[in-house]
Amino acid sequence: MMKRPLSLIGVSDALREVRRLIRRVAAFENTVLIRGPSGSGKELAARWIHYLSRRRENPFVAINAGAFPEKLIESEIFGYEKGAFTGAESRKPGKIETAEGGSFFLDEIGDLPLPLQVKLLRVLQEKTFERLGGVTPLDADVRFIAATHRDLEEMISEGLFREDLYYRLNVITINIPPLKERPEDIPYLARFIIRQELGTIPEIDEELMATLQSFEWHGNIRELYNNIQRILVFYPGEGPLRLKDVRDHIRPMGFLPGQRDSELYTLPFKEAQQEFKKRYIRFRLEKNRWMQRKTAREMGIQPSYLSRLIKELGLGKKKEKP
């Protein structure tokens, strides 16, 4: 049986609603789509759905669709028969099979390549699937939970996500807003994290708490976690936890990747301008996974102008970091 997941902390209306929905949907078998930015608690929510469901005695199996190349993700999900492809020396069950009787958590479903979206839709509709190279349909006795931080509607309009799959998934959606929209949760989260780390909660001075609440935390709770772990290294071990002792060790990711901007100021004007344009546009594009139309709209320029700038500045999609 699955271990009880960590508490889903938060006092904001948004988090209360998330917990309420989790309790409701747990009792049903519907596919659930969990949306929210990276580090906001999507996987934790998925674990709770499973834990509160009648499937809790059975496995919770997670796979991240963004973490593998297309061919590999397909065989990871569906498994394969002996001889299905070169190197398939024996049958291997996929994650759907491993999750039998339990829940199958498909993380980053927005990263699922289009051909696999078709296959997945079929599984959702018919509750059967075949291993790669297999002919016998097998029962998919799993509850599907999907998550994404991507803008699926935008992806549909860009032809990157299938509308039929979207409608199939979008029956029950749980939205987890970014932490910057619910700063009231931060003190509770911070105390929770500190207790996890120290086993106890020292007095925390107001300045420190206010500082933690003042950041946007683009990496959300995961980033808050990392920062609190780091500052605790500098906590003397007794007495209150004070901002003045730990200030230098709080390092949220800035909105602009600006750490090294000072070198811009040493360049001749034209070059500095050019360099700034490059960094700015690359940053905006990366934030939107290189979706140009959306990025152009956010930047307040025409998509055609953005595409010209990309060419002129020699910007290209860089290989993703692993």
Ligand SMILES: Nc1ncnc2c1ncn2[C@@H]1O[C@H](COP(=O)(O)OP(=O)(O)O)[C@@H](O)[C@H]1O
């Ligand atoms: N509301 C919350 N209360 C407590 N911890 C949380 C909460 N939301 C997220 N976390 C923690 O933050 C980290 C990131 O959460 P995760 O579920 O992996 O995010 P996501 O899947 O959205 O990227 C995990 O360690 C998780 O336990």
Ligand SMILES: [Mg+2]
């Ligand atoms: Mg995740």
